Amino acid sequence: MSQSRRSFLKSVAGLSSAVPFLNSTSKAASDVSMPMRKFGRHDEMLSVVGLGGLTLGGASSTDEARRIAHHAIDMGVNFFENAWDYRKGKAEEWMGYALEGKRDDIFLMTKVCTHKKPLPEGGKEGAMKMLEDSLRRLKTDHLDLWMLHMIQTEEEVEKAYGPGGVIEAFELAKKQGKARYIGFTGHTDPSVHVSIIEKGYPWDATLMPVSALGALSSRAFEKEVMPLCVEKNIAVLGMKGFGGSKRSHLHGKITVEEVVRYALSYPQVTTHCVGIDKYEYVEPLIAAASKTPMAVDERNEFVAQLKANGGEAYALHLDPNHIDGACCGDQALA
Numbered sequence: 001m002s003q004s005r006r007s008f009l010k011s012v013a014g015l016s017s018a019v020p021f022l023n024s025t026s027k028a029a030s031d032v033s034m035p036m037r038k039f040g041r042h043d044e045m046l047s048v049v050g051l052g053g054l055t056l057g058g059a060s061s062t063d064e065a066r067r068i069a070h071h072a073i074d075m076g077v078n079f080f081e082n083a084w085d086y087r088k089g090k091a092e093e094w095m096g097y098a099l100e101g102k103r104d105d106i107f108l109m110t111k112v113c114t115h116k117k118p119l120p121e122g123g124k125e126g127a128m129k130m131l132e133d134s135l136r137r138l139k140t141d142h143l144d145l146w147m148l149h150m151i152q153t154e155e156e157v158e159k160a161y162g163p164g165g166v167i168e169a170f171e172l173a174k175k176q177g178k179a180r181y182i183g184f185t186g187h188t189d190p191s192v193h194v195s196i197i198e199k200g201y202p203w204d205a206t207l208m209p210v211s212a213l214g215a216l217s218s219r220a221f222e223k224e225v226m227p228l229c230v231e232k233n234i235a236v237l238g239m240k241g242f243g244g245s246k247r248s249h250l251h252g253k254i255t256v257e258e259v260v261r262y263a264l265s266y267p268q269v270t271t272h273c274v275g276i277d278k279y280e281y282v283e284p285l286i287a288a289a290s291k292t293p294m295a296v297d298e299r300n301e302f303v304a305q306l307k308a309n310g311g312e313a314y315a316l317h318l319d320p321n322h323i324d325g326a327c328c329g330d331q332a333l334a
Contacts, residue, residue, distance in 0.1 A: 033290055034076025037270045040235030046107055046271045048264055049289040050079030055275025057091030067279050069098035073105055075286045079271045083111035083149050084130045092137035103140055110134045111149035115156050127169035146179035151186040157196045187216045190224045203234050210238030210269055212262035230268050238263045238272035257288040264293035
């Protein structure tokens with residue numbers, strides 16, 4: 001790791017719970033600050049909201065993606081998420097372009113997808129090839145976090161742990177200095193999350209649904225997986241806050257502030273990942289992140305009211321026929 005990156009992480013770790021927006025010129029930005037949370041059992045401090053690569057790759061241009069990313073970084077965001085297969089590689093390529101000159105300022109995550117159909121099952125060998133693709137596209141020599149993308153079945157868990165499986169690739173990547181931390185993601189079956197954790201690999205993080213809308217099985221993930229993550233000191237990264245690309249906040253059912261305050265009401269959530277494809281959405285997200293998270297009673301009451309008002313009907317990912325990543329057009333604040 002470069003000296004500048006070491007210096008950055010050391011300085012961030014020594015900060016209090018918020019970072020002022022020193023580089024933003026807008027009045028809205030000057031009035032708020034970015035809260036930070038500890039990355040599981042590790043010392044890094046991450047911004048409580050992060051930017052998703054699928055949506056950033058859907059901005060109007062590479063220059064717009066860069067404007068979004070740089071503005072978010074200037075306002076305190078340091079977590080950026082992606083995956084090898086997002087937009088057939090375009091998402092990583094655009095993020096690599098957007099983050100040029102900013103790599104030492106951010107915590108970068110992407111995912112390996114060897115086990116996902118119709119992609120060929122590549123195990124260790126295929127995963128390492130995907131890693132090289134991701135590093136090249138993202139214009140970096142290492143990832144801060146490399147994750148197994150969208151684990152769904154017990155069969156996939158067994159293959160990951162088996163001879164020549166992706167876990168062997170994770171260990172090799174760490175030895176080579178190409179991945180600092182390792183994690184897994186999923187949003188279909190909480191029991192699979194429990195299984196992959198209980199089989200014993202020392203996962204650093206998991207990405208899972210944390211949604212006021214109850215997107216997918218988020219209520220079960222919050223109840224069944226979060227306590228186990230606390231027990232094992234695994235950082236929780238939240239996603240699907242808006243339920244997907246239906247942008248439920250535009251229907252008046254939920255606001256950006258409510259989505260973020262709900263997700264962060266769980267103290268074990270280090271970062272909540274949000275999709276942004278337009279520059280003007282950056283500051284509303286940061287303003288929401290600066291608010292005090294919901295208390296438990298407030299969260300429960302809010303969920304009850306949302307259900308009573310039919311708000312969950314706008315969660316795209318409640319649709320069992322939806323294929324994640326298939327709808328890539330209307331993604332802002334997804």
